[in-house]
Amino acid sequence: MSKKLLFNLFAVLMLTSLILSACGTPAAAPAAAPAASAKKEYKDMTLCYPQLGAESDWRTANTASFKETAKELGVNLVFSDAQQKQENQISAMRACIQQGVDVIALPPVVEDGWDAVLQEAKDAEIPVIIVDRSVSADKSMYVSHIGSDMVLEGKKAGEEMNKLLPNGGNVLEISGTTGSGAATGRAKGFRETLNKNITILDSQTGNFNPTEAKPVAEAFLKKYAGKIDGFFIHNDGMAQAVVEAMKSAGVKPGEIKMVSVDGTRGGFQMMIDGWVQADVECNPLLGPQVMEMALKLMNGEKIDAEVLTNETTYYPDKAAELLPTRKY
Numbered sequence: 322m323s324k325k326l327l328f329n330l331f332a333v334l335m336l337t338s339l340i341l342s343a344c345g346t347p348a349a350a351p352a353a354a355p356a357a358s359a360k361k362e363y364k365d366m367t368l369c370y371p372q373l374g375a376e377s378d379w380r381t382a383n384t385a386s387f388k389e390t391a392k393e394l395g396v397n398l399v400f401s402d403a404q405q406k407q408e409n410q411i412s413a414m415r416a417c418i419q420q421g422v423d424v425i426a427l428p429p430v431v432e433d434g435w436d437a438v439l440q441e442a443k444d445a446e447i448p449v450i451i452v453d454r455s456v457s458a459d460k461s462m463y464v465s466h467i468g469s470d471m472v473l474e475g476k477k478a479g480e481e482m483n484k485l486l487p488n489g490g491n492v493l494e495i496s497g498t499t500g501s502g503a504a505t506g507r508a509k510g511f512r513e514t515l516n517k518n519i520t521i522l523d524s525q526t527g528n529f530n531p532t533e534a535k536p537v538a539e540a541f542l543k544k545y546a547g548k549i550d551g552f553f554i555h556n557d558g559m560a561q562a563v564v565e566a567m568k569s570a571g572v573k574p575g576e577i578k579m580v581s582v583d584g585t586r587g588g589f590q591m592m593i594d595g596w597v598q599a600d601v602e603c604n605p606l607l608g609p610q611v612m613e614m615a616l617k618l619m620n621g622e623k624i625d626a627e628v629l630t631n632e633t634t635y636y637p638d639k640a641a642e643l644l645p646t647r648k649y
């Protein structure tokens with residue numbers, strides 16, 4: 322082999338080794354696959370509950386249900402009281418979004434006006450469960466609604482009034498918060514079911530609040546004296562105010578038929594005392610269901626888009642027996 326050939330062979334070998342080394346270092350051992358993320362537990366959950374207010378015994382029981390369940394399960398509950406103001410609920414939701422909570426459970430004071438803040442929660446990838454009353458926003462803006470069928474409650478109330486006034490008559494309505502899903506639904510269901518021989522003489526809001534309902538009841542009793550056969554009252558707290566007004570006006574228990582909603586202890590007492598003839602149940606004890614759903618969401622599990630509470634109607638005949646068992 323000539324010297325030149327030997328030199329060329331050496332050069333080729335050198336070049337090849339240079340190219341190979343430039344192609345990079347030998348591949349490192351593949352990184353371990355990321356460990357499957359551990360299943361979330363209640364103690365990992367921060368749940369935001371911007372409560373709408375404290376207008377009734379129902380609401381007090383609803384708040385207690387969330388606070389007690391959170392304590393029991395070890396959930397970190399971010400609770401606030403919006404004092405019936407939608408803008409306060411929206412501010413509280415924004416603070417929760419900023420804080421990066423895991424889930425927001427919203428009991429909306431009214432139906433309209435939630436689109437912007439629901440979009441903000443969606444953008445921040447925080448799921449929102451609508452609790453108790455409904456919202457008018459598109460269903461794609463929230464993950465689920467847990468609460469009562471308010472139209473059905475109104476229908477049940479209408480059926481009770483039909484039974485109480487088989488020959489027809491005049492009724493008055495004191496409704497809940499104007500624009501709320503609860504008031505709108507109950508009013509709608511009531512009207513859809515009421516017999517044609519029953520006339521709604523008048524309807525005013527009492528804002529689900531006994532203090533606001535009392536002057537409405539007093540004015541009704543004065544204006545329609547001698548013409549009133551029945552009252553449809555959207556909650557027990559306001560019905561208690563109506564009872565006070567009837568007592569002052571000299572009306573005797575049962576003289577004017579009354580159908581109320583909620584099934585609180587106060588409602589049971591009014592049935593025992595003969596003032597209320599039927600109390601349509603609306604269950605406020607939603608804390609356990611909501612937190613269970615929130616945990617499922619945190620673990621990427623499937624949830625139902627609508628969970629309606631199973632409810633009944635209570636009557637005076639069983640009121641005394643059931644009163645001691647009532648949780649709210």
Ligand code: AHR
Pocket residue numbers: 376377378379380453454503529555556557582583603
């Ligand atoms: O949204 C539920 C209603 O709100 C209850 O019937 C009433 O008592 C409460 O204030």
